[in-house]
Each structure stands twice: as C-alpha cells, then as structure tokens.
C-alpha cells in the first residue's frame with residue numbers, strides 16, 4: 001500500500017491537491033488532518049461571518065521601503081533583506097531607527113472600523129525576525145528600539161476596543177535566528193533546528209499568553225524542506241495553540257503531514273481550519289467550485305506584489321477601489337474571506353492611497369455590507385454581470401457589469417423561483433420570467449454609478465408546477 005500510495009502522492013498536483021481517496025484506500029497518518037470537514041463551532045462561525053479583514057505588514061523593512069544603498073528594488077519590500085543580500089547583523093541595525101512617532105493605535109483602529117473590516121491580521125514577526133512585541137526569547141524586538149513600548153499590545157487593545165477581532169501572522173522562517181535551517185541534512189542541522197523549534201514554541205506560547213484575545217494564527221514561512229521534514233511539529237503547534245486558546249483558528253499553511261504534504265494531507269483532507277493558498281489570486285467562479293467544500297481565506301495586495309511599505313508604488317499597477325471591492329465580493333461569493341493588505345510607513349502613518357482606499361471601501365460597505373457579512377456561496381450559476389452571495393433565504397446580486405440589454409439574467413436551480421427583486425434601498429426592480437428557471441431582472445432606472453446590490457426574494461418550494469413542457473424530441 002505504501003509504495004502504491006507514494007506513487008499516488010507523487011502524482012498528486014501541487015500542494016493544493018485535495019484528491020480524496022476512497023475511504024478504504026486512506027493511509028494511516030499521525031500528523032494529518034485532525035478533523036474532517038468544516039468546523040461549525042461559534043468561533044469558526046464568527047471567523048466565517050467576518051468575511052472582510054485587513055492585513056497589516058509592518059516591520060523594519062518599512063524604514064528602507066524597498067531601497068538599499070541607493071538602489072530601489074522592485075520586488076516585495078518586506079523581502080528587501082533578501083533582494084539586497086543584507087547580512088542579518090547589518091539589517092538589524094535598522095532597529096536603532098525604529099521609532100514610529102506618528103503611530104496612534106486608536107487612529108489605526110478607527111481607520112479599520114471605517115473601512116468595515118471585522119478583523120485585522122498583524123505581522124507579529126515577519127521573515128526578518130523583528131518582533132513587534134517584547135519577546136523575552138530574542139533581542140530582536142521592539143523593546144530594544146527607541147520606541148521601546150509593546151506595539152503589538154497597543155494594537156490588540158485598540159482594535160479589540162473597536163470590536164475588531166485580531167489575528168496574528170507569524171513567520172516560522174526567521175532569517176535572523178542562527179538556528180534557522182532551510183533544510184536539515186547533518187546532525188549539526190538537526191541539533192540547531194531542534195533548538196529553533198523550541199525557540200518558536202516559546203514565542204508562540206508567549207503570544208498566546210500575553211494576548212489571549214487573539215482569534216487566529218496565520219502561519220507563513222513554512223514551505224522549506226526543514227519544516228516539511230517536521231510535520232509532527234506543525235501538528236503539535238496546532239494542538240498546543242488550540243489547548244491554550246480554545247476556539248482559536250489556524251491556517252492550513254502551517255501544516256505538513258507525515259510525508260511533508262502541505263495544506264491538504266496525504267489522504268486529501270484539509271489540515272488546519274481554513275485553506276490559505278489564495279494569495280494575490282482567486283479561484284475561478286466556474287472551474288474551481290471545489291473550494292466551496294471547505295473554508296478558505298484569500299489575501300491580496302493593492303499594488304501587484306507589495307506587502308510591506310515600498311516608497312515607489314509607480315513600479316507596478318495599483319488596484320482601484322472598485323478592483324479591490326470586486327475581489328472581496330468574488331471571494332465571499334465562493335464561500336471565502338478576503339484580507340486586504342496595508343503596509344504602514346515607518347513613522348506609523350499610512351500612505352494616502354491606503355487611507356483613500358479604506359474610506360472608499362468603507363463607504364460602499366456601509367450601504368451594501370449586508371451582501372458581505374455573514375454571507376456565503378449561493379450555489380447558483382455564475383453570470384457575467386457579477387456575483388451572487390447568500391445568507392439563509394436571501395440571495396444578493398452584486399452587479400459590477402451592466403449589459404446593453406438592460407436586463408440581468410438570473411438562472412435559478414431547479415425548483416427555485418424568484419418572487420421579487422429590490423435594490424437595497426428597497427426600490428423594487430421588475431422581474432420577468434423568460435424560461436424555466438430563467439428570469440430577466442431589470443437594471444435600476446437611475447444608473448447607480450458604482451457596483452450595486454439587488455436583493456432577491458426566492459421560493460424554493462419543492463414540486464413547483466413546471467408550466468414549460470419540453471417538446472418531445
């Protein structure tokens with residue numbers, strides 16, 4: 001079985017293979033998925049209902065902002081240490097300049113509230129190894145900078161005070177730790193990496209103990225062979241955090257199983273509580289409907305690929321608010337969450353483009369948020385005008401593209417009728433049945449000038465009279 005399975009596993013597609021084997025062919029795993037299927041407890045339901053989040057990528061990399069020794073690197077700014085091949089000792093000198101004088105956690109929380117995000121994911125430690133909290137397991141922390149104070153603690157309190165959940169991003173890969181290894185090949189490697197895993201355990205326990213209102217851990221920096229060869233540890237971390245913080249959610253990216261399979265274990269079952277592979281890309285609304293079988297969260301950058309602050313946003317395309325909004329709606333329409341990224345400046349303020357974006361998305365959410373929060377995949381056939389979302393028996397049409405026909409085609413599943421349609425401001429729009437399970441929903445009389453939402457009242461009674469009798473062929 002093992003040989004057969006190894007061939008099967010080798011043939012499986014990339015890390016996102018979810019090919020489920022018939023139950024009797026499943027192989028025994030010690031470090032595979034702890035649970036089959038979605039979680040339905042209150043904490044996971046809150047994660048799901050939140051739907052819209054914001055990422056905060058903030059670290060030493062915000063100081064150089066993509067430029068090193070007079071050269072501007074177009075790659076992701078939070079990877080500048082790598083692009084410019086800066087030794088750790090030299091990179092950590094930046095700590096001497098870390099003093100965000102304009103940082104005001106309450107202002108940050110107000111901005112998030114105004115945008116309508118229900119949660120914020122904060123980089124507690126990115127690959128560079130600089131900690132935004134005063135960790136006692138390393139010198140590379142905010143405590144040893146001119147700022148001194150516990151930045152993470154200030155943020156957690158401010159966001160929570162605004163009713164916004166806080167999630168922690170944590171990079172396992174730590175470029176500044178002498179015991180980090182990309183691979184474990186020698187006895188020296190395994191001694192060092194074992195020390196590294198203990199160090200990481202200690203930091204995670206510290207985060208869970210100091211900030212017990214944290215709702216989620218989003219692990220990153222877990223793609224290297226060293227982690228894939230230690231799937232047991234990733235399973236231990238998930239169990240340790242869930243023991244310390246019952247209800248906490250953990251992303252699939254942490255996890256590797258007994259054979260180094262990531263995200264989905266060797267039997268095709270999702271590990272962790274939600275799939276976190278959709279980064280700067282989204283599943284296709286027609287071809288990738290498989291994602292509606294599990295919980296997932298996408299994240300996106302506003303420029304093509306900048307998570308940390310980069311001084312020059314002219315180097316790539318910057319998405320407009322409507323383009324950001326469409327990705328948010330697209331994710332929710334397929335049963336996923338969307339996290340929009342912000343890369344604060346070193347001084348603790350945000351660039352104007354990000355402030356404008358937050359305002360613009362927030363204004364739309366204030367009017368239309370009921371088609372996002374608590375909504376899920378509707379199960380109806382995708383149409384060119386936009387996306388469906390659904391909450392119970394309420395189906396929403398979120399319209400991004402207006403057809404010259406002035407009608408929005410709606411095709412309902414068998415046995416489902418559209419009874420009424422109305423704009424969210426309650427002005428009704430005409431609905432005409434055009435064929436079996438097909439309707440024309442009128443465009444609103446006034447051109448809304450921005451993406452708009454139509455709420456459908458439907459009837460799913462079984463045994464609907466089928467007045468269209470197909471001709472006998």
Ligand SMILES: C[C@@H]1O/C(=N\OC(=O)Nc2ccccc2)[C@@H](O)[C@H](O)[C@@H]1O
Nearest residue numbers: 076078079220221223277278279299307
């Ligand atoms: C959110 C982003 O996450 C990262 N890396 O993500 C991935 O490697 N993503 C990935 C990899 C393979 C498949 C799908 C996504 C980091 O390197 C980056 O600086 C940023 O923090």
